[in-house]
Amino acid sequence: MIKAILIFNNHGKPRLSKFYQPYSEDTQQQIIRETFHLVSKRDENVCNFLEGGLLIGGSDNKLIYRHYATLYFVFCVDSSESELGILDLIQVFVETLDKCFENVCELDLIFHVDKVHNILAEMVMGGMVLETNMNEIVTQIDAQNKLEKSETFIFQSPRQDR
Amino acid sequence: MVVPSLKLQDLIEEIRGAKTQAQEREVIQKECAHIRASFRDGDPVHRHRQLAKLLYVHMLGYPAHFGQMECLKLIASSRFTDKRVGYLGAMLLLDERHDAHLLITNSIKNDLSQGIQPVQGLALCTLSTMGSAEMCRDLAPEVEKLLLQPSPYVRKKAILTAVHMIRKVPELSSVFLPPCAQLLHERHHGILLGTITLITELCERSPAALRHFRKVVPQLVHILRTLVTMGYSTEHSISGVSDPFLQVQILRLLRILGRNHEESSETMNDLLAQVATNTDTSRNAGNAVLFETVLTIMDIRSAAGLRVLAVNILGRFLLNSDRNIRYVALTSLLRLVQSDHSAVQRHRPTVVECLRETDASLSRRALELSLALVNSSNVRAMMQELQAFLESCPPDLRADCASGILLAAERFAPTKRWHIDTILHVLTTAGTHVRDDAVANLTQLIGGAQELHAYSVRRLYNALAEDISQQPLVQVAAWCIGEYGDLLLAGNCEEIEPLQVDEEEVLALLEKVLQSHMSLPATRGYALTALMKLSTRLCGDNNRIRQVVSIYGSCLDVELQQRAVEYDTLFRKYDHMRAAILEKMPLVERDGPQADEEAKESKEAAQLSEAAPVPTEPQASQLLDLLDLLDGASGDVQHPPPLDPSPGGALIHLLDLPCVPPPPAPIPDLKVFEREGVQLNLSFIRPPENPALLLITVTATNFSEGDVTHFICQAAVPKSLQLQLQAPSGNTVPARGGLPITQLFRILNPNKAPLRLKLRLTYDHFHQSVQEIFEVNNLPVESWQ
Numbered sequence: 040m041i042k043a044i045l046i047f048n049n050h051g052k053p054r055l056s057k058f059y060q061p062y063s064e065d066t067q068q069q070i071i072r073e074t075f076h077l078v079s080k081r082d083e084n085v086c087n088f089l090e091g092g093l094l095i096g097g098s099d100n101k102l103i104y105r106h107y108a109t110l111y112f113v114f115c116v117d118s119s120e121s122e123l124g125i126l127d128l129i130q131v132f133v134e135t136l137d138k139c140f141e142n143v144c145e146l147d148l149i150f151h152v153d154k155v156h157n158i159l160a161e162m163v164m165g166g167m168v169l170e171t172n173m174n175e176i177v178t179q180i181d182a183q184n185k186l187e188k189s190e191t192f193i194f195q196s197p198r199q200d201r
Numbered sequence: 202m203v204v205p206s207l208k209l210q211d212l213i214e215e216i217r218g219a220k221t222q223a224q225e226r227e228v229i230q231k232e233c234a235h236i237r238a239s240f241r242d243g244d245p246v247h248r249h250r251q252l253a254k255l256l257y258v259h260m261l262g263y264p265a266h267f268g269q270m271e272c273l274k275l276i277a278s279s280r281f282t283d284k285r286v287g288y289l290g291a292m293l294l295l296d297e298r299h300d301a302h303l304l305i306t307n308s309i310k311n312d313l314s315q316g317i318q319p320v321q322g323l324a325l326c327t328l329s330t331m332g333s334a335e336m337c338r339d340l341a342p343e344v345e346k347l348l349l350q351p352s353p354y355v356r357k358k359a360i361l362t363a364v365h366m367i368r369k370v371p372e373l374s375s376v377f378l379p380p381c382a383q384l385l386h387e388r389h390h391g392i393l394l395g396t397i398t399l400i401t402e403l404c405e406r407s408p409a410a411l412r413h414f415r416k417v418v419p420q421l422v423h424i425l426r427t428l429v430t431m432g433y434s435t436e437h438s439i440s441g442v443s444d445p446f447l448q449v450q451i452l453r454l455l456r457i458l459g460r461n462h463e464e465s466s467e468t469m470n471d472l473l474a475q476v477a478t479n480t481d482t483s484r485n486a487g488n489a490v491l492f493e494t495v496l497t498i499m500d501i502r503s504a505a506g507l508r509v510l511a512v513n514i515l516g517r518f519l520l521n522s523d524r525n526i527r528y529v530a531l532t533s534l535l536r537l538v539q540s541d542h543s544a545v546q547r548h549r550p551t552v553v554e555c556l557r558e559t560d561a562s563l564s565r566r567a568l569e570l571s572l573a574l575v576n577s578s579n580v581r582a583m584m585q586e587l588q589a590f591l592e593s594c595p596p597d598l599r600a601d602c603a604s605g606i607l608l609a610a611e612r613f614a615p616t617k618r619w620h621i622d623t624i625l626h627v628l629t630t631a632g633t634h635v636r637d638d639a640v641a642n643l644t645q646l647i648g649g650a651q652e653l654h655a656y657s658v659r660r661l662y663n664a665l666a667e668d669i670s671q672q673p674l675v676q677v678a679a680w681c682i683g684e685y686g687d688l689l690l691a692g693n694c695e696e697i698e699p700l701q702v703d704e705e706e707v708l709a710l711l712e713k714v715l716q717s718h719m720s721l722p723a724t725r726g727y728a729l730t731a732l733m734k735l736s737t738r739l740c741g742d743n744n745r746i747r748q749v750v751s752i753y754g755s756c757l758d759v760e761l762q763q764r765a766v767e768y769d770t771l772f773r774k775y776d777h778m779r780a781a782i783l784e785k786m787p788l789v790e791r792d793g794p795q796a797d798e799e800a801k802e803s804k805e806a807a808q809l810s811e812a813a814p815v816p817t818e819p820q821a822s823q824l825l826d827l828l829d830l831l832d833g834a835s836g837d838v839q840h841p842p843p844l845d846p847s848p849g850g851a852l853i854h855l856l857d858l859p860c861v862p863p864p865p866a867p868i869p870d871l872k873v874f875e876r877e878g879v880q881l882n883l884s885f886i887r888p889p890e891n892p893a894l895l896l897i898t899v900t901a902t903n904f905s906e907g908d909v910t911h912f913i914c915q916a917a918v919p920k921s922l923q924l925q926l927q928a929p930s931g932n933t934v935p936a937r938g939g940l941p942i943t944q945l946f947r948i949l950n951p952n953k954a955p956l957r958l959k960l961r962l963t964y965d966h967f968h969q970s971v972q973e974i975f976e977v978n979n980l981p982v983e984s985w986q
Contacts, residue, residue, distance in 0.1 A: 053260055059330060061296040068262045085560035086524035121449050122529050123489035127439055128446070149217070150210050152260065153253055156289055164358060165329030165365040167398055170391045171446045172437050179354065183319050186281045 040166040041125075042100060043070065043115040044159065046148065051075035054110065054148045055155050059166035070115075078104050078111055088122055105129045109145050128171065132162060135173050139180055157183065206239060207232065209253045216261075229258050240271055249275055249286040256286075256293055269294050269301050276308045281319060284312070288323045297333035306336050313343040318355055321347065325358040329365040337366040341373050348380045353389040360384065360395030364402050374403055378410060385420055390437050390444055393424065397450040404457050415458055418465045422472050425451045429476055440484035452476075452493040459501035466502035473498050474507055477514065485525070488518075492529055499537055512537070512544040519551045524560055531555060531566035538573045549574050553583070556590045564590075565598055572605040580613040584623060591630050600634040603627050607639060617650040621657055625674075629664055632671025640673045644680050648788050658685040662702065666710060670719045676727045679714060682707060683731025684785055686738040704739050708732065712749060722758050729753060729761060733768045737783045747772055868983045874973065878905030879934070879966060881914075883977065885984045893951040895984055897958075902941040903934035905966070912942055912964040919957050923949040956985035 046055040053071050062070065077089055081104075089102040103125045104113040112129050116122075133143075139158055140147040148155055161176045162169055170176055207215070212232055219225035236251045244251075252271050259265035272294060275287025295302040305327075312324040325347070328340060344366065347359035363377040377399065384396040400417070403410040428443045428451075437444035455473075459465040476494045481487040491514065498511040515537075518530035531552070538545045552574065555567035568590065575583045584606065591602045606627055614620035624643050627635060647657045661678035669675050682689060689702055714720055714728040733750065736743045750772065753765035771779055874881035879901065886896040903909045910933050918924045929944040950956065958977040963970065 053262075056260055057292075061298055061331070063298075064259075064262075064264070082560075084524070086528045086562050088525065088528050088562050090562065090565065121453075121489055121493060122532070123485055123492060123525065124446060124449050126525065127486055127489060131439070150213055152257060153209070153286065153289065157285070160326050164326055164361045167361050167364060168394065168446055169357060169361055170394075171439075171444070172390065174436075175391065179319075179322075183281070183285070186319060187285070190280050190282050 040119060041114055041116050041163060041168075042166065043113075044163065045071060045074055045111075045113045045115070046155075047071065047075055047111055047113075048109050048145060049079070049111075051079070054145070055152060055159070057156070057159060059163075074102060074113055074115070075111070077102065078106075078113060087126060103129070105133075107133060110148070128162075128168060131171050131173060132159070135162070135176050138173060138177050154180075206235060206247050206250060207254065209250060209257060212254050213257065216258075225261075229261070229263055233258065233263070237267055240267065245274075245278070249280075249283045252286050252290050256290055259293060265294060269299065273301070273304050273308070276305055276312075281317075284320055284323055288327045291327050292330045296331045302331065302333060303335060306339050309336070310340060310343055313340065313347065318352055321355050322358050325355070325362045329358075329362040332362075332365060332369065334369045337369045337373065341366060341370075341376055345376055345380070348377075348384070353387075353392055356384075357389070357391035357395045360392065360399050364395075364399050367399075367402055367406070371406055374406060374410065378403055378413070381414075382417065385417060385424075390447055394447050394450060397421075397447070397454050401450070401454050401457060404454070411458070415462065415465055418455065418458055418468050421451055421455060421458075422469055425455075425476070426472055429472075429479070439486040441481060442484070442486040442490060445486040445490050448476075448490045449493045452490070452497050456497040456500045459497070461502070463502055469497075469501070470504060470507065473503065474510070477507075477510055488526055488529075492518075492533060496533060496536070499541065508541070508544070512541065512547075516548045516551065519548060519555070524558075524563060527555065528563055528566060531563065531570055535566065535570050535573065538570065545570075546574060546576075546579075549579065549583075553586045556586060561595050561598070564594065568594075568598060568602055568605070572609060575609040575613060577613045577615075580609065580615065581619070584610065588623070588626055588630070591627065599631050603631045603634045604636055607635065607642075611642070617646070618653055618656065621647060621650070621653060622660075625660060625664065628671060628674040628677065629668070632674045635673055640676050643673075643677050645788075647677075647681060648684075648786065654685045655688040655691070657681055658689045662689055662707070662710075665714075669710075669714050669717055672719075672721050672724050675714055675720065675724050679711065679724070679727040679731045682711065683727075683734035683738075686731075686735045690739065704741050705745075707735065707739075708745055711735075715749070715753075722760060725758070725761055726764060729764055729768070733771075734783045736772075737780050743772070868981050871977070871979065871981065873960065873977045874962065874975065876971070876973070877966065879903050879909055879964075881960070881962070885981065887983070893949050893953075895948040895950055895956070897946040897948065897984075899944045899946065900941050901934055901943075902938065903936055904938050906936050907967045908936050908939070909934040910965045913962070914944055915961040916946060917959040917961075918948060919954065921950075921952055921954040922956070925949075950985050953986060956980050 040059070042058070042060055044055070044057045044059075045053065047053045051072065056067065056071055058067060058070075081089070083106075087104055089104065090098075099117050100115060101118075101122070102113055102115055103122060104111055105126065106112075112133065114125050114129060116125055135158055136143045136148075136155065139154070140151070158176065158180055161179055162171070215228050215232075216225055219228050232254065236255055239247065239251050248271060252268055252275060255265045255268040255271075259268075268290060272287050272290035275283040276291065278284060278287070291302075291305055295305070309324045309328055312320050316324065325344070328336065328344075332340070344359050344362050347355055348363065350356055350359070363373075366373050367377060381396060381400050381403070384392060384399075387393060387396070400414055404414055425448060428448055431443050437447070439445050442448070455465075455469050459469055473494055476490065477498065480491045480494070482491055495511040495514050498507050503511075515530050515533055518526050519534075521527055521530070534545050534548065534552070549571075552567055552570050555563055556571060558564045558567065568587075571583065571587060575587075587602065587606050587609075591599065591606065594602055607624060610620055610623045614623070621643070624639070624646070628639070628643070647653065650657070658681045661674075661681045664674060665678040665682075686707060689707065690704060711728050711732050715725055715732075720728070729750070732746050736746045747769075750765050750768045753761055754769050756762045756765060771782065775782075868885040868887070870882055870884045872880060872882050880903075882900045882902070884898045884900070886898070888894055888896065899914055901909070901912060901914070912929070912932050912934060914929065916924060916926065925947040927945040927947070929942050931940075931942050934940070934942055948956070958980060960973075960975060960977060962973045965971070
């Protein structure tokens with residue numbers, strides 16, 4: 040099971056944080072800080088696996104991370120997940136983001152964090168892998184965005200809605 | 202005036218514009234105030250935008266709990282835009298610890314049964330992320346219905362929601378088990394993935410479900426075979442491997458179903474062999490599948506040839522240049538080391554190579570695996586490698602490595618000397634990281650190896666001379682030098698080079714330990730006791746030792762002070778017993794701390810009764826009596842049991858109270874007066890807790906034929922003493938040995954002045970008044986000295 044998915048930049052600023060188990064707000068922030076601390080210490084050419092910190096559950100859990108330019112993508116998983124599989128999953132996630140945002144960069148994630156949440160929700164649900172076919176995911180996201188756009192016509196306000 | 206509310210992007214822009222943390226806080230607080238006002242006003246048009254902004258600042262760590270109710274309102278709205286943000290908010294802000302979470306149950310129910318597909322998807326997603334047990338129970342029927350809907354989009358989500366529900370409410374397994382068989386026939390990969398996950402969850406929870414699902418093994422094999430042999434298809438392939446996620450899930454399920462089951466294992470055998478040999482390992486996806494295959498092969502009842510193939514694959518992966526592969530290989534081997542020990546042993550050299558990795562994750566795995574691979578035949582070689590690792594490993598692995606080495610040494614040590622050497626090496630390299638009982642273990646080990654005493658003490662002396670900072674080492678070395686100091690000075694030992702050690706050098710070293718600011722109080726205790734023991738082992742005079750001991754008599758540390766005072770007293774008053782007390786310790790049995798202390802106490806008592814001959818008879822018996830009192834008490838609990846300083850410990854506690862002498866022999870009674878059958882007796886008591894006090898009990902007895910009446914006794918003492926008379930028990934002593942009168946005199950004699958006592962008696966006897974005044978002669982010396 041995937042316990043948490045975190046995206047933060049090279050300075051530890053969170054860009055996305057999704058927890059699949061109930062943690063208090065304080066604990067969540069602590070986990071983000073601790074994870075950043077552990078991950079930022081790693082060299083460039085070491086393996087992508089880290090034994091997890093103390094907060095997020097101890098010996099059964101590990102951190103699987105990938106570093107893309109200015110962003111760290113960290114999945115905290117327990118021993119029932121395949122480590123190499125999760126690495127592939129991160130790659131699929133990033134590629135899907137790329138498809139949806141057209142050459143995604145950190146700014147896209149910053150300004151459209153809710154969209155990132157929506158995309159992630161199509162891939163991982165309840166801590167389990169839902170769908171890994173990029174096309175399916177992108178199709179769904181497009182359909183949902185269209186639905187949203189169609190609703191804006193009901194409110195003819197002079198200002199642009201979201 | 203309507204203040205236009207910021208769009209989410211604008212807020213983010215503003216936050217990013219803030220140069221300091223304080224500025225950021227200011228911007229966010231201002232915006233949160235707006236948002237709160239907007240929520241209060243109940244503006245439905247912009248609510249979703251306000252909540253989106255709130256969720257953003259929540260991610261940055263700012264409080265957002267006041268948005269919880271807004272999530273409910275948004276979920277209940279009919280617009281998809283509202284629902285989208287509302288459900289996201291519910292996932293981020295609400296969880297089962299808040300009571301409010303139950304309020305969305307109804308909305309979810311409505312959305313599940315009547316909503317359009319995307320809405321159903323939202324509801325299912327939220328339910329599977331934060332659904333509590335009550336919610337799951339309520340909504341199970343809705344989810345069950347959705348399992349068999351035509352749309353694969355909704356179905357795959359419903360399946361994973363079912364998995365979550367089973368985790369929260371295990372009884373729901375019975376609801377979700379029946380549809381599984383049908384779901385397995387679907388072609389849609391998303392549905393298959395979810396179904397496999399669901400079946401896996403069911404099987405892990407219930408042996409009955411496990412048995413039930415064994416019959417789908419052939420179908421699973423078929424699905425996997427199709428995936429593997431399928432040509433390149435763009436749909437689900439990752440780096441040329443068709444849907445590796447699904448393959449891995451199927452392999453995992455096959456592992457669970459085939460475990461300990463001949464028939465199922467048989468069915469999957471061929472396929473596993475096929476996957477193991479044909480998977481393309483040039484990319485990560487193929488390797489993921491291959492690893493899963495290997496683990497499955499090792500876990501089921503597979504053919505021997507297949508197992509060999511699997512372990513060899515792992516061995517090959519250990520040599521792979523990709524660090525991730527090596528990490529997973531080490532993890533897998535660790536899982537196999539218990540069940541297939543000899544197979545894993547074959548790869549020991551490669552594993553040991555991995556110890557030299559710079560990557561901390563890899564070296565940690567390699568360490569665990571290496572420790573698991575140590576056995577009696579390879580212990581010497583492995584220990585060498587592990588000790589080399591200990592010297593260079595990262596600090597967070599030191600403790601594990603040290604305790605691992607010590608444990609392995611204990612189990613597999615070929616000789617005692619090797620064992621001592623190993624422990625010594627660990628203490629010098631990583632002394633601060635060893636566990637607390639390492640000191641106890643080592644001293645016990647050395648104590649038991651009589652032939653190695655000389656060798657041990659020499660090596661420890663050398664190690665101590667080089668470095669006095671590693672506390673466990675210093676403690677053991679101090680203890681050894683104290684016990685076997687004579688061997689140290691004796692000169693020759695075949696095992697290592699002869700070393701001329703001067704008495705003065707040894708004493709100087711121990712004093713250095715005592716004075717060093719690096720020494721812990723416990724270490725100082727060891728050093729002091731060792732010095733004391735050396736007073737009997739060394740040939741020179743003991744002035745230096747006596748000096749040190751008396752200096753520490755005023756040490757601020759109470760423990761040290763007590764010891765120093767005791768040892769000092771041992772020098773001054775009980776020098777004749779010193780040799781016996783400081784004899785070499787007998788070997789302690791290592792059953793456990795309690796047994797140790799009792800064994801030690803009884804041995805000490807035995808030793809002391811042998812050593813008793815020198816003191817005077819009454820003294821010895823008194824000492825031994827008091828020893829009995831102490832036998833019940835536990836020994837020094839701060840130190841590990843075998844290292845309680847000096848066998849004379851029990852005796853030392855007796856000498857602990859310097860002001861109070863041992864309880865004196867009882868002072869004999871004194872008859873001071875007799876006249877016509879009337880007698881007056883004095884009995885003396887000197888209470889030990891108050892040396893200045895003397896209690897005299899005056900007893901008047903009457904053996905005559907006539908009663909004694911109106912009996913009054915008065916007393917006088919010299920001015921330097923204080924006298925207090927208590928009321929007599931009566932005035933009459935009946936004839937013929939009737940009940941005597943007793944009276945208590947309390948005399949305080951702080952200056953120990955010679956006691957003189959004058960008594961005046963008046964009474965009626967035989968119808969005559971009698972008055973007698975006299976001084977008491979022959980008062981025993983003990984009454985006032």
